[in-house]
Amino acid sequence: MPWLPERRTVQNHRGHGICLTVRASRTNAGRTVMFYKLKHNATRRKDQVQATGRGSLEAAAKAATHMENTMMKRLYLALAILIGAPSLAAAATVAVSTGNVNLRAGPSTGYPVVTVVPAGTRITTYGCVSGYSWCDVSFGAYRGWVSASYIQVVYRGNPVIVTPVVAPAVGLTVVAYNRAYWDTYYAAYPWYGRWGHYYRPGYPVAPAARVTSHDRAVTCTGDSCTATRTTTGIYGGSASQSRTCANGECNATRNVVGPYGGTASRTRNCSTNSQSCTVSRTGPAGGTRTRVFQR
Structure with missing residues (x-):
């Protein structure tokens, strides 16, 4: 019949825990196994470290401290990234659509419709083509181009339509439209493979009315x-x-x-x-x- 291990509660300057002595028989010497709850040296208050002696316990404590330092470094790096994030989005300008308008895959009515932006909807504007006739915007999960005449921004405390005069004043710069933009946002659409049909390098914006x-x-x-x-x-x-x-x-x-x-x-x-x-x-x-x- 097996013998039950002896159980004792121990405590020293490194923590407190349970000491188990396992013996082969009532008279044989046994192997002592200690489970310590480390204090400030552990990554968490309830972490347990198994040790057969003081040296092993110290090594385990040092390993726990190293892990804690590594996690803190990663946390500081993440915080630094978050702190810098607003500067990356500073180029975006919040705007409102003045009417139900088609969000298109390019800066012209010749490009396919991605979705319809309802009137009065909040959109984010990232820039416009030269002449500020069409602007690159996002609406929810959609990205595309809207005629500037349907985009309203706040300028000098008043809501105004985007024009060549207003756009630079509210932070809207001239941005390019190219194949990279098409590949980034429209690969999942059925008309994605017809880039050559829609794109006209000589007419990056809608032609003037006839x-x-x-x-x-x-x-x-x-x-x-x-x-x-x-x-x-x-x-x-x-x-x-x-x-x-x-x-x-x-x-x-x-x-x-x-x-x-x-x-x-x-x-x-x-x-x-x-x-x-x-x-x-x-x-x-x-x-x-x-x-x-x-x-």
Whole structure:
């Protein structure tokens, strides 16, 4: 039958703990095993160190102290990184979207839509392309580009839209758009492989509008309604169109004037009574072609 070990509580200047003496028999000498609870030398107050003698106990205490010093060094390094973190984010500017706007994968309406930013949503702006027409922003987990006309920042205590004058004053600098940006944020999207289709080095931002003016109006009297529309292009050309419908018939006329004075026109007459339409076109040289469509 095995013998139970002797159990004693011991204490010295290094700590206190339990002393177990294990004997092969009642009369044989045994091997003493001590479990000490170290004080300031341990990494934690409740750490236990097994030792068969004083020398082993001291070695274990030194090892615990070395581990504590290593952990403290790592903690100081982490704190230093955290202290320096605000300076890394200082270039970002908090802004608000003025309306529901598409967050795109590039600084142009030609790039695919990543998501829609709701009106009044807080966004973070990191910079804009040259001219400050489009800006690099983040919205939640999304990253992309928004037209500057939809971005509102605080400037001199007032909410204002981002402009070339306001942007530098609120810390928005000019940033580049390139393939590295595309690879970083859009690798998981289905259109990621079509970089060459979307990217146009000659047009890093949206091209200017091709129309300088556009007007339309509709007037109705009794059973008759007339609609008119006029458009002027950036090179001086214009187009005008009118359509009148009454008593089951519609007549439409469209006239186009080119930037060098050339003209072209089209007239179309449709009737529900005859269920037919007649279309005539006149080109710049004066030639006319007429076609009749019968239902």
